[in-house]
Amino acid sequence: MSTKITITTYDWVPEFAHGYVRDIRVRWLCEEIGRDYDIETVPVREKSAEHYSRQPFGQVPILTDGDLSLFESGAILLYLAEGSPLLPEGQNRAIATQWLIASLNSVEPYAMKWAEAKFFTKDEALAARCEKPLRERLKQVQNGLGDREWLAGDSFSVADLMMSDVLRAPANNGLLDDLPGLASYLERSTSRPAFGRAMADHMAHWRAADERLAASE
Numbered sequence: 530m531s532t533k534i535t536i537t538t539y540d541w542v543p544e545f546a547h548g549y550v551r552d553i554r555v556r557w558l559c560e561e562i563g564r565d566y567d568i569e570t571v572p573v574r575e576k577s578a579e580h581y582s583r584q585p586f587g588q589v590p591i592l593t594d595g596d597l598s599l600f601e602s603g604a605i606l607l608y609l610a611e612g613s614p615l616l617p618e619g620q621n622r623a624i625a626t627q628w629l630i631a632s633l634n635s636v637e638p639y640a641m642k643w644a645e646a647k648f649f650t651k652d653e654a655l656a657a658r659c660e661k662p663l664r665e666r667l668k669q670v671q672n673g674l675g676d677r678e679w680l681a682g683d684s685f686s687v688a689d690l691m692m693s694d695v696l697r698a699p700a701n702n703g704l705l706d707d708l709p710g711l712a713s714y715l716e717r718s719t720s721r722p723a724f725g726r727a728m729a730d731h732m733a734h735w736r737a738a739d740e741r742l743a744a745s746e
């Protein structure tokens with residue numbers, strides 16, 4: 530019997546980050562594989578030594594499973610997906626791993642540079658400059674997907690979960706409007722009931738955090 534796991538996320542984040550804190554990836558995976566989890570929080574404002582001892586970069590998400598504490602959303606997804614259909618066997622496992630790493634290593638850095646300029650520092654000129662290489666990467670992902678339904682094999686895998694999560698912010702800001710193949714792929718992923726449940730819980734968490742903050746002011 531598997532143990533109850535805990536996902537660590539922040540106690541609060543600004544509104545623009547609602548929907549995008551990376552605990553959503555872990556919540557989504559848990560919903561896909563039917564794994565129960567608890568949520569615990571760490572302060573976003575004053576990060577503790579204990580937080581750094583579990584996540585050397587002072588980030589979230591962190592997963593706790595018994596005496597295992599794991600950071601990096603990609604590592605967490607690969608760990609939790611083990612033995613489930615989301616991590617296929619044989620060659621498709623290697624291909625799923627390849628695309629999961631590609632989403633984190635070859636696409637997300639471009640999306641993050643753009644998002645940092647657009648939403649964190651609100652530097653529109655820099656955001657516009659970052660948009661060009663990001664659009665190029667998005668086109669390349671669409672080409673890489675080709676006319677396949679999913680990235681690895683015939684069914685939805687951890688690679689699709691991670692790639693889709695990386696694509697959401699660009700998509701929600703119009704950057705997939707001229708990439709119909711990739712837009713349909715993302716729609717296929719995010720219309721999965723597991724994503725809907727994970728996102729509802731994720732948003733409820735931030736709503737409760739806002740209410741707590743308002744009550745304390």
Ligand SMILES: N[C@@H](CCC(=O)N[C@@H](CS)C(=O)NCC(=O)O)C(=O)O
Nearest residue numbers: 549550551587588589590601602603
């Ligand atoms: N590569 C890490 C990135 C984690 C990450 O950037 N987490 C964000 C929240 S979504 C965070 O904690 N940001 C605050 C910070 O970097 O100080 C992963 O995929 O887990």
